Amino acid sequence: MKVKVGISNRHVHLNYEDYKTLFGDIPLTKRNDLTQPNTYACNETVTLKGAKRELNNVRVLAPCRSYTQVEVSKTDAYYLGVNPPVRNSGDLIGADSITIIGPCGEVTKDVCIIATRHIHVDKNIRKEHNLEGIDKVSVKIGGEKSGIIENVYLKDSEEAYFELHLDTDDGNAFLLNNGDEVEIIL
């Protein structure tokens, strides 16, 4: 079955406490809606600082979560000088330390991960696409640099937009663009 692709550039989720440390009383403001319901990218950005270098203009996603999390690609990780593990969102066991710098302050925390390849689903999507009881799938990608990616996790939420999320390394390795269609292999 087909699923559309969304490429995630490096980004940051903040809990409310860290948001206050980084941005003080400045409210987060919407730049654009994301495809997942009730989520958006903010106009606000942070700088990420690793052992070797910094990356500026890293987008903050909203709304705030119960945990702060920094998601980078392996390419970003080499550049920054960090060594994040591959993790599902919210699983920060073994996450690497990184410094997040905002206009009002900074925090240094063990919250840096490379996000697993994942497909957003909800109960209705699972039912409609015969994906009930399945943890992970493979995905076949066409084009000049074609192939198959494995260990693509199904990520459940109350209400999801059915979409495969890849980081920029996977997206660029396979020459993918947002909205491209790829094939789920069970």
Next chain:
Amino acid sequence: MKVKVGISNRHVHLNYEDYKTLFGDIPLTKRNDLTQPNTYACNETVTLKGAKRELNNVRVLAPCRSYTQVEVSKTDAYYLGVNPPVRNSGDLIGADSITIIGPCGEVTKDVCIIATRHIHVDKNIRKEHNLEGIDKVSVKIGGEKSGIIENVYLKDSEEAYFELHLDTDDGNAFLLNNGDEVEIIL
């Protein structure tokens, strides 16, 4: 059958005329041998300039060739603001324009490509590994971000070191390091 991986960072091959324009009478000097026989990375580097940005410290490979060629990843291409096609080395039809800047001068040419995934072979390697008469293969990659890459070309030379060459997008997408072993699928 197994093959070792070599990850190619962005780099430049120069013909003798362009080398003279960029470096004048400075001789190219060896920094380190590469795995392919009679090839080496130079101490000399250039700056690449695209429509949007520049990348510094881009390694020149030796010896000089009959054609100048710039090999970048798709990630580099977005950063620079160039749109290179995927090409086998030496096939510069449709290659994108890029400016190469050296200490003595610069050249702007249609020589920028994303290199195809390729495995270096020679007659003996083809014979030994039952690869005679084969143009391209697929390769199975293990690990946390496992999968299969297709359209991996066999690249012949007089004397080769048997090795799969990938760009940094493929290498980082699959969390590969130089010397890792992967599996050729016929």
